[in-house]
Amino acid sequence: MTKTTMSVLSRDDKQKIHQAALSILEETGIKVESPEVLDMLAKAGAKVDQGSQRAWLDERLVSAALATVPKKVAICSRGGVDFSIPDDRVQLISPDGQPPAVLDLEQGGKRPSTLKDLKDLVVLADALPEVDYIWPPVVATDMPSDRSTYYEFLVALAYSSKHIQHGATSPEEARFQVEVCAEVVGGRDELARRPIMSDVCTPISPLRYDKGEAEALVVLARASVPLVHLSMAIAGSATPVTLAGSMAVIAAENLSGITMSQIAKPGAPGLYSSFSGPTDLRTGVFLCGAPEGILLDSAAVEMARYYGLPSCAGGPSNSSRSLLTESGYQSGMTAMASILVGADMIVGLGGMDRAAMISPEKMIMDCEAWRWLERLRAGIEIDDDRLALEAIKRQGPGGLFLSDPHTRKFMRQDLMVPQITAHHPQTLTKPSEDELLMYAMRKRKEILASHKPQLLSGEVTGKIDEIAKRHGIVLPGGGRIFEHA
Structure with missing residues (x-):
C-alpha cells in the first residue's frame, strides 16, 4: 500500500541547504555563552574565541557528528509503551508545549494558567488515545517563576504514564530531570536504555546558545537523553526573510546542536526539528499557521530524512484567539502538512494564539482531526479482497x-x-460550532471525572519528593508533589 505523502524539496535543494549550513557554521559560527562548553568545543578542534563567545564548526566536526549520532531513537514511557523512530508506521503527537494561558470557556476567555490547569490538562492528554507523548501543556504561572518548569516536569511525570518531553534551562535542571527519571525506571543505565523523557534544546535564533541551554545540552547528552534540536526561526526578523535563507539557518542550528551533543558524548540520541514561521512585517509578531511556516517545518522534516535522522515538527498550529474558522483551517493545514511530509514527532494539540494559549476543548477536537489525517496518510490498500x-x-x-x-x-x-463531528442525513440539521464545543466540553468533564492515571508507587514518589525538596520544589502548605498508587 502506498501512503499519501508530500514533499517540498528536491535532492538538489537539500544539498544546497546543507552546503549553506556548513558555510554558516564555518564562516559565521555560533555564539555559545558558556566558557565550559566553548572549552569542550576547542578541545575537539573547533576554532573558539572566548572573548566574543564564538565558535566556528568546520565540515570535519559536523561530518564526524553526523557519523556518530544514532539513526534510530527510542521513545519510551513508564507505562511500557515504547517506540523506535523513524518508523513509517508510527507518527507521534503531543499537546502544545507550555503556553502561559488557557482558554477557559466557562469563565469567559483567556486567563493565566495554573498548577491545577496543568494537572487537568495532563490527565486529559493521558486519557486521549490519540496523544502519544506529553509535553507539559501549560506553564504553572502560580508557582515561583524560577522553578515553574520543575513543577511542570513533575506533574507531567506524575499524572501520565506516557513519554514526557520537556526542556531544561540550566545544567542543574537537566541533572534534576535525569535524577528523577532514573529513580522511576531503576537507574541511569536503564534510563539510557529506555528513555522515558526527551528534552528540547532550543538555540535563540539566529545561532545563539545561552549559558544554561548549552550546559544543559551537555548534561543531557551525557545521560543519553534524546535531544530535540529545535530551531524556532522567525523569517524576516530573527532569520532572513527568504525561506531559503531561513532554511539554511534552521539547518545550521540543528547541525550545531547535534555537533555539540556528539562532542559531549558520541552516540547521544538526537532529533532534527523546527517550529518556525514568518514575521508579520506590519506588526512584528510571529505568525503561527502561516503557509511559510508550513513550508519551513516541512523542509526541516525532509532535511532530517536527508541526514538519516528522526524529526520533530509543529502540528495543529494557528494564530487565532478563538475557536472559530481561522483556528480550524490553520490548524488543519499545519497538521496535515506535518503528517503527510512524515514528521516522526509532532507537537501542538490544543494550541492557539501563536502558541501562547491552549484550549482543552480544542485538544479534543484536534484529536478528532488527527484521526482523519491518519486515515488520509494511510492511503488506499488494494488487494483482491478489497477490489470486491x-x-x-x-x-x-x-x-x-x-x-x-x-x-x-x-x-x-x-x-x-467520526467521534465528534458527524455525517448527517440531509434531512437533519448539522451541528453548529457551538454544539461541537459543547460536546467537547462535556467530554472534557467526563474524562476528568472518570480517568484514573497510572500513578507511581508510594516508595518512588517519596524518593522523588526528597529530590524535589533538595531543589526547592515544595507545594504551598508543605503538601506532597505526587499522589501515589
Whole structure:
C-alpha cells in the first residue's frame, strides 16, 4: 500500500541547504555563552574565541557528528509503551508545549494558567488515545517563576504514564530531570536504555546558545537523553526573510546542536526539528499557521530524512484567539502538512494564539482531526479482497452494498468513524460550532471525572519528593508533589 505523502524539496535543494549550513557554521559560527562548553568545543578542534563567545564548526566536526549520532531513537514511557523512530508506521503527537494561558470557556476567555490547569490538562492528554507523548501543556504561572518548569516536569511525570518531553534551562535542571527519571525506571543505565523523557534544546535564533541551554545540552547528552534540536526561526526578523535563507539557518542550528551533543558524548540520541514561521512585517509578531511556516517545518522534516535522522515538527498550529474558522483551517493545514511530509514527532494539540494559549476543548477536537489525517496518510490498500469483485457481482447493477457481508468485513478497516463531528442525513440539521464545543466540553468533564492515571508507587514518589525538596520544589502548605498508587 502506498501512503499519501508530500514533499517540498528536491535532492538538489537539500544539498544546497546543507552546503549553506556548513558555510554558516564555518564562516559565521555560533555564539555559545558558556566558557565550559566553548572549552569542550576547542578541545575537539573547533576554532573558539572566548572573548566574543564564538565558535566556528568546520565540515570535519559536523561530518564526524553526523557519523556518530544514532539513526534510530527510542521513545519510551513508564507505562511500557515504547517506540523506535523513524518508523513509517508510527507518527507521534503531543499537546502544545507550555503556553502561559488557557482558554477557559466557562469563565469567559483567556486567563493565566495554573498548577491545577496543568494537572487537568495532563490527565486529559493521558486519557486521549490519540496523544502519544506529553509535553507539559501549560506553564504553572502560580508557582515561583524560577522553578515553574520543575513543577511542570513533575506533574507531567506524575499524572501520565506516557513519554514526557520537556526542556531544561540550566545544567542543574537537566541533572534534576535525569535524577528523577532514573529513580522511576531503576537507574541511569536503564534510563539510557529506555528513555522515558526527551528534552528540547532550543538555540535563540539566529545561532545563539545561552549559558544554561548549552550546559544543559551537555548534561543531557551525557545521560543519553534524546535531544530535540529545535530551531524556532522567525523569517524576516530573527532569520532572513527568504525561506531559503531561513532554511539554511534552521539547518545550521540543528547541525550545531547535534555537533555539540556528539562532542559531549558520541552516540547521544538526537532529533532534527523546527517550529518556525514568518514575521508579520506590519506588526512584528510571529505568525503561527502561516503557509511559510508550513513550508519551513516541512523542509526541516525532509532535511532530517536527508541526514538519516528522526524529526520533530509543529502540528495543529494557528494564530487565532478563538475557536472559530481561522483556528480550524490553520490548524488543519499545519497538521496535515506535518503528517503527510512524515514528521516522526509532532507537537501542538490544543494550541492557539501563536502558541501562547491552549484550549482543552480544542485538544479534543484536534484529536478528532488527527484521526482523519491518519486515515488520509494511510492511503488506499488494494488487494483482491478489497477490489470486491465478488461483492460487485452479488449486488449487480443498481445493487445496495449496505447489507453485503463484504461491507461488514471491511467497514471498520477502510472507513474512519467520526467521534465528534458527524455525517448527517440531509434531512437533519448539522451541528453548529457551538454544539461541537459543547460536546467537547462535556467530554472534557467526563474524562476528568472518570480517568484514573497510572500513578507511581508510594516508595518512588517519596524518593522523588526528597529530590524535589533538595531543589526547592515544595507545594504551598508543605503538601506532597505526587499522589501515589
